[in-house]
Amino acid sequence: MTAPRPRLRPRGARDDGPSLTLRLLLSIGLVVLAGGVTLLVVALLVAPAVFHDHLRAAGVDLDPAGVDHVDDGFQVAVVTAIAAGLTAATAVAIGVALFVARRVNGPVTQAATAATRLADGDYATRVAAPGVGPELGDLARAINRLASRLEASEAQREALLTDLAHELRTPLSAVEATAEAIADGLLPADEETLGALRAQTHRLLALTRDLAALSRSDEHAFRVDRRPIDLADLARSVVTAHAARYAAAGVALTLDAPDPAPAYADAGRTGEVVDQLLDNALRHCRPGDTVTVAARPRPEADRGELVVTDSGAGFAPELADRLFERFYRAPGGPAAGSGVGLTIARALVTAQDGTLTAASAGPGQGARFTVRLPARP
Numbered sequence: 001m002t003a004p005r006p007r008l009r010p011r012g013a014r015d016d017g018p019s020l021t022l023r024l025l026l027s028i029g030l031v032v033l034a035g036g037v038t039l040l041v042v043a044l045l046v047a048p049a050v051f052h053d054h055l056r057a058a059g060v061d062l063d064p065a066g067v068d069h070v071d072d073g074f075q076v077a078v079v080t081a082i083a084a085g086l087t088a089a090t091a092v093a094i095g096v097a098l099f100v101a102r103r104v105n106g107p108v109t110q111a112a113t114a115a116t117r118l119a120d121g122d123y124a125t126r127v128a129a130p131g132v133g134p135e136l137g138d139l140a141r142a143i144n145r146l147a148s149r150l151e152a153s154e155a156q157r158e159a160l161l162t163d164l165a166h167e168l169r170t171p172l173s174a175v176e177a178t179a180e181a182i183a184d185g186l187l188p189a190d191e192e193t194l195g196a197l198r199a200q201t202h203r204l205l206a207l208t209r210d211l212a213a214l215s216r217s218d219e220h221a222f223r224v225d226r227r228p229i230d231l232a233d234l235a236r237s238v239v240t241a242h243a244a245r246y247a248a249a250g251v252a253l254t255l256d257a258p259d260p261a262p263a264y265a266d267a268g269r270t271g272e273v274v275d276q277l278l279d280n281a282l283r284h285c286r287p288g289d290t291v292t293v294a295a296r297p298r299p300e301a302d303r304g305e306l307v308v309t310d311s312g313a314g315f316a317p318e319l320a321d322r323l324f325e326r327f328y329r330a331p332g333g334p335a336a337g338s339g340v341g342l343t344i345a346r347a348l349v350t351a352q353d354g355t356l357t358a359a360s361a362g363p364g365q366g367a368r369f370t371v372r373l374p375a376r377p
Contacts, residue, residue, distance in 0.1 A: 021101035028097040029090070036086035043078050107136045114143050123151035171200040224266040224351050231295040231304045231373070232257035234267055238274045239293050242282075250287030253278075256294035263304030263373040265352045270306070270373065273356070276345040277308040277369050284367065285312035298372065303354075306371040314360040314367050323358050349373070 018026070051074055107130030117125040125147055127140040178197055181187040239255045246253035263270075274293065281291045294307040315323065322328050326343040342358075349356040354373040360366065 019105070021098070021105055024101040024104075025094065025097045028093045032086070032090050032093045036082065036089070039086075040079065040082050043082060044075065047078055048074060103132050104136070106130070107132060107140065111136075111139055111143055114147070118143075118147055118150060123147055123154055168204070171204050174200045175204075224269050224348075226264055226266050226352060226377075228376075229263055229265055229267045229270070231261035231263050231265075231270070231306050232259065234270060235274065235293045235295040235306060238271055238278065242275075242278050246282065246291065249282060249285075251282060251285045252290040254290065254292045256292055257296070259297065261295040261297045261304045261306075262375050264376050265304075265354070265373045269348045269352065270371070273345045273348050273371060274306060274308065276341045277371075280341055280369075281308055281310040281312060281367070284314075285310055297375070299375070301372070302375045303372045304375050306373075307368060309366065309368045311366040314363050314365040315358075316362060317360060320358045320360070324356070 048071060051070075055070075107127075110127055110130070114125045114127045127143045129140055130136045175197060178187065178193065178200075182189050182193060187193050235257045236255060239253055243253055278291065278293070285291060289311045291308065291310040291312075294305075294309070296305050296307075298305050324342050324346045326340045346356045349371055352373055354371060357370050359368045359370070
C-alpha cells in the first residue's frame with residue numbers, strides 16, 4: 001500500500017519562521033554589511049592620516065584650502081571604492097548563499113520528508129547520501145538505520161502474530177472441543193476430562209510465559225549481572241536440580257566437570273540457559289538415553305565452555321541454525337514445548353557476549369549444544 005504523501009507543515013501546525021534559504025541569505029547579508037561598515041569606519045579614521053604622512057614625505061606643501069579639498073576628494077574616493085566593493089561583495093555573497101542554501105536545504109528537506117514517511121508507517125523509506133559533508137551524511141545514515149530497524153521490527157511483529165495465531169490454535173481448539181463435548185453430554189465431566197482441560201490450559205500458560213521472555217529477547221531487554229563465576233560449579237548445581245526429573249523419565253543425566261571453568265557471566269541467566277538446554281534434551285530423549293553436561297576451560301580462546309550432549313533424536317546438520325528460530329520444531333521432533341526455548345537461550349547467551357551453537361551427526365544420532373562465554377571482562 002502506498003503511503004500518503006507527507007506534509008512537512010501540517011495544516012494548523014505552528015509556523016517555524018523563515019525558511020533555511022532565507023535565514024542563510026540574511027545571515028550572510030548581515031556579515032557582509034557588518035564587514036563593509038567596519039571597513040568604511042576604519043578607512044575614514046586611518047586613511048587620511050596615512051595619506052597626509054605620504055604627502056609630507058613627498059614634499060607636497062598645501063595651504064589649508066588645498067588640504068580641505070584634498071581631504072574631501074580622498075574621502076569621496078574611499079567611500080566610492082568601498083561602496084563599489086561592498087556592492088560587488090554583496091552580489092557574490094548572495095550567489096554563494098543561494099548555492100550553499102540549495103545544497104544544504106535539499107538534504108535537510110529530504111531527511112524531514114523521510115522522517116515523516118517513517119512516522120506514517122512507510123518503513124521502506126531510505127535517504128540518499130547527500131554528499132555535502134560528514135554531518136549531513138551522518139544524519140542520512142542514522143535515518144536509514146532507523147528505517148531498517150523499524151522495517152525489521154514490523155516484519156518481526158507480523159511474523160510473531162502469525163506464529164502466535166498458529167501456536168494458540170491447537171490448545172484453544174482442544175479446550176473448545178472438550179468444553180462443547182461436556183456441554184452436549186458427549187464427554188463426562190470426570191477427572192480424566194478435566195485433566196485434559198488442565199493440560200491444555202497449562203500449555204497456554206507456559207506459552208504466554210515463553211512469549212513474554214521472547215519479547216524481552218527481541219527487545220534486548222534482558223538484564224545481566226556479569227561477574228566471575230565457575231561454570232563447573234554451575235553445571236554441578238543444575239545437574240543436581242534436574243536429577244529427579246531425569247530419573248523419573250528413565251534418562252541418565254551425568255556431569256563432566258573435573259576442573260574449574262572460569263567465565264565472566266551472569267550465573268542466574270547462564271543457569272536458565274542450561275535449564276532450557278536440559279529441558280530440550282529431555283524432550284528429545286527416550287528411556288535409556290544419556291544426557292551429559294560438561295564444563296571445561298578454553299584458555300586458548302579466553303573462554304569458558306558448557307556443553308550439553310544427548311544421545312536422543314538428533315537432527316539434520318543443515319537445521320542447526322534453524323533450531324534457534326522461534327516456534328521452529330525439527331521434523332519428527334516432539335510436539336511438546338512452545339518452540340521458543342532455544343530462541344530465549346541464545347538471546348540470554350548473546351546478552352553476555354557469548355555464543356550458543358548446535359550440532360548433530362544426523363537424525364537418531366544425538367545432539368550437542370555448546371555455550372561459550374568470555375573468561376574475563
